[in-house]
Amino acid sequence: MKIKPSAAIRKNYNEIATLCKESGEPVYLTKNGEGDLVIMDIGVFEKRERMLNLREQLVAVEEDRINGKKGYSIDEATSCMQKAVQEVLNDKS
Known part of the structure; x- marks a missing residue:
């Protein structure tokens, strides 16, 4: 399980997109230390x-x-x- 702060998606979109594609796992985004969103490779x-x-x-x-x-x-x-x-x-x- 990969966990990143929600601000990381704005600053490091390409890095997170690559992480999703290479790992094949969802990335959990947090906001103020709480779970907020899940992103994953479309495939x-x-x-x-x-x-x-x-x-x-x-x-x-x-x-x-x-x-x-x-x-x-x-x-x-x-x-x-x-x-x-x-x-x-x-x-x-």
């Missing part, structure tokens, strides 16, 4: 968001399964994935 943030969205979807699917909602067989899921991949490939052509 790391986007990956984190994708992971959180996937986790939410998996939780929703698990809740549906527990509540008895009908799911898909492995063959049905495989067929859907193959169709989706084919559509993507066709769109690139």
Whole structure:
């Protein structure tokens, strides 16, 4: 965990940006000794968001399964994935 005073972002933006990119970790900014903001590399943030969205979807699917909602067989899921991949490939052509 990297912690910097909030004034550091104004004075040392490039240094902090480099720190975020090289470490892949968020940098916590403080104001008057208290936590104020968190900054991070945009690529790391986007990956984190994708992971959180996937986790939410998996939780929703698990809740549906527990509540008895009908799911898909492995063959049905495989067929859907193959169709989706084919559509993507066709769109690139």
